[in-house]
Amino acid sequence: MASDGNGMEEAFVAALRDVLRADQVSTSAKDKSSHARDQGPVTDYHEPVAVVWAESVDQVRAVVRAAAAQGIPLVARGAGTGVSGGAHATAGSVILDLTRMNQILEINPADEVARVEPGVINGDLNAAAAAHGLMFAPDPASYKISTIGGNIATNAGGLRCAKYGVTRDAVLALDVVLADGSLIHTGHRTFKGVAGYDLTSLFVGSEGTLGIVVGATVRLKYLPETVRTIAVFFPDVQSAAAGVLALGAARVQPCILELLDGPSLRELDARNGSALSTRGTALLLVQFDGVAAEQEEALAAAALEKLGGSVNREDPAQAQRLVELRRNNRGLDVDAENRVGEDVAVPRSQLVHYITMLEEMARRHRVDLTVVAHAGDGNLHPTFSVPTFAPDRIKALNDALDESIVKALELGGTITGEHGIGQYKLRWLALEQAEEVLEIQRRIKELFDPQGILNPGKALTPRA
Numbered sequence: 468m469a470s471d472g473n474g475m476e477e478a479f480v481a482a483l484r485d486v487l488r489a490d491q492v493s494t495s496a497k498d499k500s501s502h503a504r505d506q507g508p509v510t511d512y513h514e515p516v517a518v519v520w521a522e523s524v525d526q527v528r529a530v531v532r533a534a535a536a537q538g539i540p541l542v543a544r545g546a547g548t549g550v551s552g553g554a555h556a557t558a559g560s561v562i563l564d565l566t567r568m569n570q571i572l573e574i575n576p577a578d579e580v581a582r583v584e585p586g587v588i589n590g591d592l593n594a595a596a597a598a599h600g601l602m603f604a605p606d607p608a609s610y611k612i613s614t615i616g617g618n619i620a621t622n623a624g625g626l627r628c629a630k631y632g633v634t635r636d637a638v639l640a641l642d643v644v645l646a647d648g649s650l651i652h653t654g655h656r657t658f659k660g661v662a663g664y665d666l667t668s669l670f671v672g673s674e675g676t677l678g679i680v681v682g683a684t685v686r687l688k689y690l691p692e693t694v695r696t697i698a699v700f701f702p703d704v705q706s707a708a709a710g711v712l713a714l715g716a717a718r719v720q721p722c723i724l725e726l727l728d729g730p731s732l733r734e735l736d737a738r739n740g741s742a743l744s745t746r747g748t749a750l751l752l753v754q755f756d757g758v759a760a761e762q763e764e765a766l767a768a769a770a771l772e773k774l775g776g777s778v779n780r781e782d783p784a785q786a787q788r789l790v791e792l793r794r795n796n797r798g799l800d801v802d803a804e805n806r807v808g809e810d811v812a813v814p815r816s817q818l819v820h821y822i823t824m825l826e827e828m829a830r831r832h833r834v835d836l837t838v839v840a841h842a843g844d845g846n847l848h849p850t851f852s853v854p855t856f857a858p859d860r861i862k863a864l865n866d867a868l869d870e871s872i873v874k875a876l877e878l879g880g881t882i883t884g885e886h887g888i889g890q891y892k893l894r895w896l897a898l899e900q901a902e903e904v905l906e907i908q909r910r911i912k913e914l915f916d917p918q919g920i921l922n923p924g925k926a927l928t929p930r931a
Contacts, residue, residue, distance in 0.1 A: 526733030545617030585616025604631035622672030624885030629843025629901025642682030691756035696786035724843030812884035
């Protein structure tokens, strides 16, 4: 790093020499390139000036103190699986990679909690918890490789949200390094607790802009012994979407309720050698767990058959394959200029209407569209794409994206259900949140990070 003659960067490295080994700091072109972005679209590409791997809380504190002393921006990063640009490098920044802080510190079956470092992989925590008959409920599509710290930073969701909620619902307490290098503990080990302001919930979903999570106490759930899955194929995606409200009327509670339209089924078939598209034009994948799973499955099947659904009761192996196919069809490719996956949510009563609007938008703008959804909570992932990079086609793609956001808001929805604002969605944030609300958030950011060094340019629009 010293070779570029930047005195601030030289001082930064010098401050770390006593606490980090040589293999924990890199300025190699390969490392800088591999850490420059996550899987989200890039609106302002920069390579970091260095990559730092911390292996302990004390090391994180030392890195943050050195960055604060020199005014160097820090971007904390896990596995880089985010899709909104929350871990993109910014100008002059240092990437703080937390993946080596990957220890499960405690699993307590009696209390149904776990304590973990931020680099613990979601799937690894679930495997460890399963030995005790427990699970960590949040399960983003990237659960096999994404970190708990990254899940917390974005308030990640996943397939099981319909019954178990999002990451915020599973986080009880946090250890956080603030922008001056100080360490605080928020929250409690108990499931209930209302002492003081809920700073734990504030940090969850803040995308590393208020502090760096270095430890978490999370709530675990019982691993169900009984699981029942039905794949219900419909003649059109609107009928499948209507099935969501039908299940609500039947008073059943799926743990997984996923919707895939015809183009999504065909894309999955092409990539995986499956034959889903031969079974129907749209799929509603419904899973129940717990002691009432069989009864709920029967009630669901009856309700969906009345809507014209073809109900297939899946054996456990086939059910698991269907669930994994669904997980894998979001994030098939890193978003690019000519292909962007969205993450909007609308009230469940508006699902049918919104999907119809999306299809009309795609036809009018002449762009390709696939729609998948965590239908149980109204969270849709429409992906718009065009086959070329021709300026008129890219404009059409962006026009369709803009309109899809505006329409979701008109229906009472939100511009992001689970992926976060990051860098990419800043352009739409002011459409959802009033200036007064944005200003309160800016003041919170300034309180926690007065120098503005923690993940700048993400999650929150600057003042005009």
